[in-house]
Amino acid sequence: MRRTSLGVAALVGGALLAGCEGRNEFPDQPLATGEGRLGSIVGQVTAAGAAVRGAEVSVANGPSAFTDAAGQYRIVGLSRGVYAVTLGAPPGFAFAVGDSATRVANVVPGNPVILNWQLVTGVGAR
Numbered sequence: 730m731r732r733t734s735l736g737v738a739a740l741v742g743g744a745l746l747a748g749c750e751g752r753n754e755f756p757d758q759p760l761a762t763g764e765g766r767l768g769s770i771v772g773q774v775t776a777a778g779a780a781v782r783g784a785e786v787s788v789a790n791g792p793s794a795f796t797d798a799a800g801q802y803r804i805v806g807l808s809r810g811v812y813a814v815t816l817g818a819p820p821g822f823a824f825a826v827g828d829s830a831t832r833v834a835n836v837v838p839g840n841p842v843i844l845n846w847q848l849v850t851g852v853g854a855r
Contacts (some may be wrong), residue, residue: 768836769805770814776822776848784822786844788834789813807836814844822848 770788773796774781780800787793789812794802804814815831824830825847834842 766838767805768807768809768838769803769841770807770812770834770836770844771801771803771841772844772846773800774802774816774846774848775800776850781819781822781848783819784846784848785817787815787817789815809836809838811835816846818848822850825849 770786772786774784774786780796780798782796782798782800784796784800784802785793786796786802786804788804788807791812792804792806794804796802812834813831814834818824818830828846832844834844836842
């Protein structure tokens, strides 16, 4: 039995070494990480010039973010592609006539897409 085990080990070891011959196919430089390969969508939501806090901005079938005290949001880690981005207006706010809750963003790594919304309050809000 011992001879058989040694023979199998030699055979496997030889096959592994044979597979290692030749040129190293790994790149000399490490691949770019994070932001170099991924894109983002950023922007601000305002109403009458004031920041709107707590509005949800979401990517269809993807991540979402809420606006902060300055009305700003940031969605990161997106692959290259075209995305439908939707703003959920908080209570008391609505979209101006002719404006849309959903917009299209063409994300390219390294270039943030800027999508801003201006909401309305009170009379005429829908």
